[in-house]
Amino acid sequence: MKKFSPAIKLAPHLQKAKKFTLRISDKTITKTEEAGNFLTDFADVILFLTRTVKETFTRDFEFKEFLRQCFQIGNKTLPLISVTGIIMGLVLTIQSRPSLAKFGADAMLPGMVAVSLIREMGPVITALLCAGKIGSGMGAELGSMKVTEQIEAMEVSSTNPMRFLVVTRVLAAMLMIPLLILYSDALGILGSWAGANIKGDVSFTLFFSQAFSHIEFIDFIPAFIKSIFFGLVIGLVGCYKGYNAGRGTESVGKAANSAVVLGSLLVLIVDVIAVQITDML
């Protein structure tokens, strides 16, 4: 009878171990590349920001285009923000009520909802929606303009496309997104009042006076400042992805998609930084 040496017996296991190691190393390389791409993207966005800032403070500001963009951002996003704002307040109230009732703290409901909405939920959820709606729109529009040579046509018409397309959109996002967030907060409190009235009877005046008795002016300031930065990252990433889209129609979709992904991610990063800074103050 033929005897197998231990090495031969181990061979299949070694093969499996080798395959497993290769698979792990392939995955590691892919993940490292992804992390590298994200960092490269991040560095490019910073460079793009530098160019945008430089172009903002030069002569010939495109005021008419800036107003058009403000209208576009506000007009296109208003229905979505309205619905989301109301639902946000309504759901938050319905979900929180039983927990507060256990401690007999029903009266705290308006104040708690108002503080959560104004300090955190309103800005972040609205900004994430804007990253989806406005960021993707900018990415797709500028990407499509790049593919169809419209950006080059602008350059040969002695128009600086960075100034006309990017600066106006970024500034419009920085102005309109904080306003949309304030609007969403207001509707959220309105939704909360509606939610409170599903299982109770609270007058509009009483609900609002209770809500605002818990809010101080200092609650608004950090939220408003961070929402300006949300506008900056959403506008900047949307424009960056569209402006740097490749050739071909496929790249338009990619630009829109990656504008949403990177924009949302940066909104959350800005939020973490803002929360840390606010906490230190």
Next chain:
Amino acid sequence: MNDTQTAIISSIKTTIGKQVIEINNLRKSFGNQVVLNDVSLQLFNGENLVVLGKSGSGKSVLIKCIVGLLNFDSGTINVLGENVSKLDSDGLGELRKKIGFLFQSGALYDSMTVKQNLEFPLRRIRKNLTQKEIDEKIEEVLDNVGLLDALHKMPSQLSGGMRKRISLARTIVVDPLIMLYDEPTTGLDPVTSDEISLLINEIQKKYKTSSIIITHDIECARNTANRVIMLKDGEVFMEGDLKTFEKSDDVLIRSFFK
């Protein structure tokens, strides 16, 4: 360049005028791929120069280098006496006011009406014009391209030929001295192609422009060319008038002129 070609160029120079574009030893590469290698050419005042070549031979890259949309590796490009590579962004902006560029895709601004498309360069380049003068100028150029009734239409409502005409109108609205046409007849039916070619000739006569016409459409070349240059693999393969090309026995040239 042989003696015959030199004689043709000098006769064109005498009959047409001084040179408005001079390119010397131009080289442009994308990574390891050399697209233009040692290209030298001149465009004379009032002349229609047709640049022929297969797709990917570097024709479009050549005119994008002329207008400063692409940076080149080495060589010089002088346009109306200005060295393009030495101009800063303001200088380049000033030079571009004198150059009209017709893009292959038309490149009309999708979000603007035809009127707004034409107003866009006019307001930025001819800043001293009143609204009445702007409106008159727009009507004049639209009339020249035969599309006065398209004034308030959006680009999406126009056919391919109409988009090309509007694009041409947008280019000539600022009275450029030099016109650069990137494949003006590509994607159009033969009748519309002939109309565009005739329009190019009319623009040359009416606005006294000098033009470089990038094409691989031999009918367009026949209709418009005062002189022809053929690019092959990024180099100037042959230069002369149409007759010289039509008489050539070279396989590549015959494939164009058959």
